[in-house]
Amino acid sequence: MIVLKRYQMMRKCEKIHLGATAGTTLARTEETKRKYIPTELYFPSVAIVLQWTTLPIIDWLDIDSRSLEYTLLKEIGVQEVPNLQNLIERIIQEHRDEIQKQNTNGEYKIPLTLNFLVEKFSGYYYNSWKTGSFEQYQFLPSLPLGKTINESNANDVILSATAKVFKVVNPLFPSPLTEVIRLCQKHLDISLFGIRDHPSLSQAFDTMMEKKKELLTEQTASKIFAYMNGLDGLNRTFIAKVSQYNFIPLQGHANGTILLKSSQVFIRSDVTSSKTTTTETDSIDTRGLIDYVDFGVDANTFLFRVGVLSDPTPSALAELLIDRQAAYLKAPKMTGTC
Incomplete structure (x- = not known):
């Protein structure tokens, strides 16, 4: 009896191997009931777990994963899990579907396929991740730029590339949803995805310059400079680099x-508050010749570290006089009597 059963099983596997057995899907439509080669088919269990009704599966819903039949089918090409590319595309589609059905007060639900990817990452996907360029794919549910979970709703959630997100909320890069971080911490080291707590100082500066039109206002610059003050990577090369940029x-x-540029503005050495009191002399300096700025203690510290001075040196003052002479002469002057 056992010999007969194995013979029948081998014949069935042989037919699948030759593309002679029809596959199906969980949806079981007429279009998907056709002949497949083994590498096009998946075991039904993965389609059930992912609720993936269009995934081609062998027409053997109750096959036991511990059975010899399962082992032989696996050997001839039937797949246990989708490849990483298909899985990421599935995550993106689930995210779009989730956003479409949400209202502004709804709670965002992490894509089921993302849960699957994280749980199976070490066993099935790590090697593909290392050898591919998947860090650039935008599939990770994230908070919008600079927003905290309390400031966001379901419709705000965006998909980001793992190379462009950082765990700690910051004013320059998106951050993964708290639920995503918890999910990763439960199953793997999140750094396997290439996700770090913070960017390097150079990376932060480059991103700031790429988005300078939208990010660099007097109000937002205070937060950005203060954040950059806490990043690693300050050295002479970086200081020389930033000195070339406005x-x-x-x-x-x-x-x-x-x-x-850092050589064109100054910070008074006694600045300790977020904003100083403007005197008549300050007004004249700012309007015509010397521009003093104050972005707050942490932000000012960063600017000092990258070369901003408290007052111009004689040579710098001479350059300012030459560069701004025309503008200074055109500015309204205070008049008085002798």
């Missing part, structure tokens, strides 16, 4: 907010 916002000009 990245410090200054308001009050005819053209609105302008961006200046």
Whole structure:
């Protein structure tokens, strides 16, 4: 009896191997009932777990994963899990479906396929992840730029590339949802996805410059500079690099907010508060010749560290006089009597 059963099983496996056995899907539509080669088919269990009704499966719903039949089918090409590319595409589609059915007060539900990926990552997907470029795929549910979970709703959730998100909420990059971080912590080291707590200082600066039109205002720059003050990577090379860029916002000009280099603005050495009291002399300096800025203690500390001075040196003052002479002469002057 056992010999007969094995013979029948071998014949069935042989037919599948030759593409002679029809596969199906959980939806069991006429279109999906057709002949497949083994590598196109999956075991029914994975389709059931993922609720993936269109995934091609062998027409053997109750096959035991511990059986010899299962082992032989696996050997001839029937797959236990979808490949990483297909899994990520499935996550993206589930996210879109979730957003479409949400209202503004709804709770975002993490894609079922993302749960599956995290749970199976070490056993099935780690090698593919290492050898591919999947860190650039936007599939990870994340908080919008600079928002906390309390400031967001389901419709705010975006998909981000793991190379472009960081665990700690910050003003420059998206952050994974708290639920995503908890899910990863339960099953694997989140760094396997390439996700770190913070970016490097150089990476943060480059991103800031890429988005300078939307990020660099006098109000937002305070948070950004303060955040960058706590990042690793400050060295002479970085200081030399940033000295070439206009990245410090200054308001009050005819053209609105302008961006200046670190050598073109100054911070008073006694600045300890978020904003200082403006004196008549300060007003003249800002309007015509010397521009003082104050973004708050932490932000100011970062600017000091990258080369901003408290007052211009004689040579710097000479350059300012030359560069701004025309603008200074055009500015309204205070008049008085002798």
